[in-house]
Amino acid sequence: MKAAPAPAAAPAEPPVLAVDGLAVRYGRTEVISDVTLSVRRGEALALIGESGSGKSVTVLAVTGLLARGGAISGGTVTLDGEEIGRLSERERRRRGLLGRRVGMIFQNPSRALDPVCTVGQQLNEALRLTGLADRAALRARGAEWLRHVGLPDPGEALDRYPHQLSGGQRQRAMIAIALASEPELLIADEPTTALDVTIQAQVLNLIRGMQRELNLALILVTHDFGVVAAMADRVAVMYGGQVVETASVGEIIRTPRHPYTRALLRSLPTGAPGARIAALAGSVPQAGAMPSGCHFHPRCPLAQPRCAAVAPTFTMASHGRLMRCLRAEELADDR
Numbered sequence: 001m002k003a004a005p006a007p008a009a010a011p012a013e014p015p016v017l018a019v020d021g022l023a024v025r026y027g028r029t030e031v032i033s034d035v036t037l038s039v040r041r042g043e044a045l046a047l048i049g050e051s052g053s054g055k056s057v058t059v060l061a062v063t064g065l066l067a068r069g070g071a072i073s074g075g076t077v078t079l080d081g082e083e084i085g086r087l088s089e090r091e092r093r094r095r096g097l098l099g100r101r102v103g104m105i106f107q108n109p110s111r112a113l114d115p116v117c118t119v120g121q122q123l124n125e126a127l128r129l130t131g132l133a134d135r136a137a138l139r140a141r142g143a144e145w146l147r148h149v150g151l152p153d154p155g156e157a158l159d160r161y162p163h164q165l166s167g168g169q170r171q172r173a174m175i176a177i178a179l180a181s182e183p184e185l186l187i188a189d190e191p192t193t194a195l196d197v198t199i200q201a202q203v204l205n206l207i208r209g210m211q212r213e214l215n216l217a218l219i220l221v222t223h224d225f226g227v228v229a230a231m232a233d234r235v236a237v238m239y240g241g242q243v244v245e246t247a248s249v250g251e252i253i254r255t256p257r258h259p260y261t262r263a264l265l266r267s268l269p270t271g272a273p274g275a276r277i278a279a280l281a282g283s284v285p286q287a288g289a290m291p292s293g294c295h296f297h298p299r300c301p302l303a304q305p306r307c308a309a310v311a312p313t314f315t316m317a318s319h320g321r322l323m324r325c326l327r328a329e330e331l332a333d334d335r
Contacts, residue, residue, distance in 0.1 A: 015040045016080060016185050016217035017062065023074030024061050024241075029288040030073065032057055032241045036314055036322075039185070039234075044211060044218040046232035046249070048225065048264070052284040054241040055221045059187050061085070062219075063102055064092045080184060100129040103178035103216075105188040105207070109170035113162040119146070119173045120158030126180035145176040149206060168199035172206065179210060186211060189221045204231060225268060229253060237261045240285055240295030243314060246322040257331045258323050259300045294326065302327065 015038035024032035032054050039045040047055040060066050062077055064087070077085035084097060092098060106112035114122055123142040132138055139158065146154035149172045162170055171191065178186060188207055192200035208231050211218040220231055228235055228249060235252045237245045237260065245258035256262045266278040282299040285291060291298050297307035307326055317328040325331060 013040055014081065015078075017219070018078040019058070019062065019075070020078070021075035022058065022061060022072065022077060022085070024057055024066065024070060025073040026067075026070045026287070030241070031070075031287040032061065033074075034314060035075070035238075035241075035243050037236045037243055037246065039217045039219055041184070041217050042212070042215045043234065044208070044220060044232045046220045046222055046228045046235045047238055048222055048228055048235060049238035050223060050264075050284050052286075053238040055223075055238050056189055057241075058238070059189055059219060059221055063098050063104055063187065064089060065098070065104075096129055099126060099183075100181050101184050103181065103183035103186045105171075105174055105178050105186070105191045107190045107193045109167070109174045110162065110194065112174060113170060113177075115162055118159055118161055119165070119177075122173075122177055123158070123180055126177050129181040142176075142180070145180050146173065149173075149176045149179075149210070150202075151176070167195050168203065171195060171199075171203050175203075175206060175210065179214065182214075183216065185217045185219070187219045187221075190223070191220075192227075207231070225253070225265065237264070240290055241287065242295060242324060243322075244296065244324040251321065257317065257321060257328075258325055259302050259331070260296050263299075263301075294324075302331075 018038040020036050022032060022035040023030060035054070035058055037045065047058065049055055057066070061072055072085045075085070076083050079097070079101060084092070098104065120139065120142050123145060124138045127138050127141055132141060142158055143154040146157050151157045151169055151172050157165070157169070157173070165173060191207060192203050195203060204227060220227070222228060232249045235247060235249050236243045237252070237258065239260045245252070245261050252261060253265070256265050263280045267280050269277055280299065285295060291308070293308045293310050294300070294312050297303040300307065310326060312324045312326045312328070314322060314324045315328060317323045323331070
């Protein structure tokens with residue numbers, strides 16, 4: 001008697017956001033090149049790298065919030081199967097992309113929140129995107145969101161202006177505004193930068209908890225591996241305007257392969273008395289002055305002569321890891 005055939009594996013759920021070969025220019029200067037990443041519903045993807053590596057510009061390109069003079073010059077940005085990268089600002093607004101389908105938590109809530117509008121008025125803008133229009137219903141739902149993110153006296157907070165809230169309360173209000181429109185994708189760009197250390201963990205726990213509760217796709221921009229370990233499922237490491245390595249958070253932390261990822265992790269304090277930090281020599285190259293070949297080769301301890309001449313592609317190394325390195329196969333098998 002023949003054994004019954006094994007059931008076919010369920011197809012992988014398509015990503016909420018897929019970025020493929022993204023390039024961004026300011027005038028004639030290319031600041032982002034060949035960025036490829038994706039994030040699925042219920043998944044948290046961390047973008048990590050030094051300041052100037054291209055993390056924030058990447059998410060601003062996704063949201064259509066590039067500063068004046070910036071434009072997507074290559075690649076695609078797909079949200080739920082719809083290409084949105086080349087849409088005009090007017091078309092983005094018409095389709096309700098930012099605010100309705102994509103929620104954004106910015107670095108500094110004091111700058112992102114409108115100082116002349118109350119928290120309730122700013123929440124109402126987001127709630128109206130869901131079709132809610134009745135004034136009493138808007139207020140009730142707004143208070144419910146503020147209660148959900150842990151703001152005390154939510155009814156009173158609705159009538160306050162941003163300057164009447166503490167830094168942690170402003171960030172909680174911004175999280176409520178970002179989530180109130182029930183987006184498919186939540187982007188948090190260094191959301192604890194402007195907060196006291198004592199408040200940072202609370203805000204990060206809140207974001208992760210809400211992301212799991214609402215089953216959102218989350219992109220978290222950070223330069224802190226401690227945040228990555230606590231918040232992310234997968235990690236995309238960025239350097240010189242490119243993604244250089246992508247893997248699960250466990251693989252990245254336990255077995256980093258790309259020389260840049262290894263250098264970042266070696267530079268973390270160990271906590272051991274008298275231990276010296278292995279600082280990464282040099283600095284991230286300026287946009288418009290990228291070295292030839294591999295962008296990291298001037299700082300790489302494993303660089304070979306060919307690294308200065310040949311630009312590596314972002315390819316699958318062994319064990320399913322994506323890397324941008326001419327020695328990817330060799331390093332992927334390095335134990």
